[in-house]
Amino acid sequence: MTPDLMEAGAERLQKALDVVNTGLTESGGRSAGYGRVHTPGEVDTTHGRILYLEDVHVSFDGFKAINGLSLDIAPGELRCIIGPNGAGKTTMMDIITGKTRPDKGQVFFGSTIDLLRYREAEIAALGIGRKFQKPTVFEQLSVFENLELALATDKRVRHSMVFTLTGEEKDRLGEVLQTIHLTDSAARLAGNLSHGQKQWLEIGMLLMQDPKLLLLDEPVAGMTDEETERTAQLFLSLKGKHSLMVVEHDMSFIRTISEKVTVLCDGSVLAEGTLDEVQADERVIEVYLGR
Numbered sequence: 585m586t587p588d589l590m591e592a593g594a595e596r597l598q599k600a601l602d603v604v605n606t607g608l609t610e611s612g613g614r615s616a617g618y619g620r621v622h623t624p625g626e627v628d629t630t631h632g633r634i635l636y637l638e639d640v641h642v643s644f645d646g647f648k649a650i651n652g653l654s655l656d657i658a659p660g661e662l663r664c665i666i667g668p669n670g671a672g673k674t675t676m677m678d679i680i681t682g683k684t685r686p687d688k689g690q691v692f693f694g695s696t697i698d699l700l701r702y703r704e705a706e707i708a709a710l711g712i713g714r715k716f717q718k719p720t721v722f723e724q725l726s727v728f729e730n731l732e733l734a735l736a737t738d739k740r741v742r743h744s745m746v747f748t749l750t751g752e753e754k755d756r757l758g759e760v761l762q763t764i765h766l767t768d769s770a771a772r773l774a775g776n777l778s779h780g781q782k783q784w785l786e787i788g789m790l791l792m793q794d795p796k797l798l799l800l801d802e803p804v805a806g807m808t809d810e811e812t813e814r815t816a817q818l819f820l821s822l823k824g825k826h827s828l829m830v831v832e833h834d835m836s837f838i839r840t841i842s843e844k845v846t847v848l849c850d851g852s853v854l855a856e857g858t859l860d861e862v863q864a865d866e867r868v869i870e871v872y873l874g875r
């Protein structure tokens with residue numbers, strides 16, 4: 585297929601997506617991925633790091649939101665990020681996903697992909713999925729259709745506009761439904777799901793793209809205790825297959841899922857270790873936990 589035809593196909597699909605997108609409140613990277621520049625399998629983690637930030641700085645009108653931030657995540661790791669309001673947690677995710685450009689510093693995906701050279705949509709296509717706090721599912725479509733649509737960035741779909749799932753994709757969709765505990769709700773309209781179920785559906789949509797790294801910003805905010813517990817189990821089941829970076833204020837949730845915890849404060853890492861270790865750290869108690 586010629587580039588022109590591909591572009592025309594992409595445009596048609598974009599129009600179709602725009603139609604179903606009308607209920608969408610936040611872009612959430614859903615339209616990302618048309619310019620797949622790299623297959624996710626190509627991320628080089630031979631040096632033991634899937635994500636690497638070095639001395640990153642960002643100022644907003646002179647205010648240093650990120651101030652010398654360095655951190656790395658191992659492949660398959662489930663890293664928890666905690667810290668007071670305004671510490672720079674969301675801004676850090678904005679930098680990793682290309683939404684905000686740092687003034688200085690390095691951000692690498694694996695050891696070879698310099699994320700600062702890519703735009704937001706390209707970074708999503710590289711295999712970095714981001715979950716915003718607010719669920720951004722297509723309310724007027726079924727759970728099944730939402731998951732199906734999450735494959736729409738696939739090249740084949742881009743060409744043909746026809747969502748004919750291959751056997752492999754059907755299997756994956758079935759697996760994702762089970763993972764997110766929505767198998768019995770596959771035919772329900774997403775708009776009729778509970779808040780927690782919508783959050784799981786959105787995570788499922790990210791999983792359909794089989795991301796190497798998932799960034800989750802306050803995923804259990806607004807969930808019931810039972811939904812929070814299920815989400816903890818969900819994340820534990822994803823660990824190893826994917827790398828996860830989870831920002832949360834809910835300490836009992838963090839306790840259930842955490843291995844290594846990073847405490848962010850004033851735009852840089854204040855402490856790192858197990859939850860017990862950071863909770864015993866005087867500086868952490870002072871700025872965050874001692875309230």
Ligand SMILES: Nc1ncnc2c1ncn2[C@@H]1O[C@H](COP(=O)(O)OP(=O)(O)OP(=O)(O)O)[C@@H](O)[C@H]1O
Binds near residue numbers: 669
């Ligand atoms: N686009 C922006 N323009 C100006 N200031 C910003 C912008 N984005 C973030 N900030 C500021 O940077 C600081 C860090 O914000 P950020 O949202 O990253 O904190 P956070 O750790 O996610 O906090 P919370 O726990 O409340 O979500 C805050 O003081 C915020 O007001």
Ligand SMILES: [Mg+2]
Binds near residue numbers: 673674675801
């Ligand atoms: Mg935040």
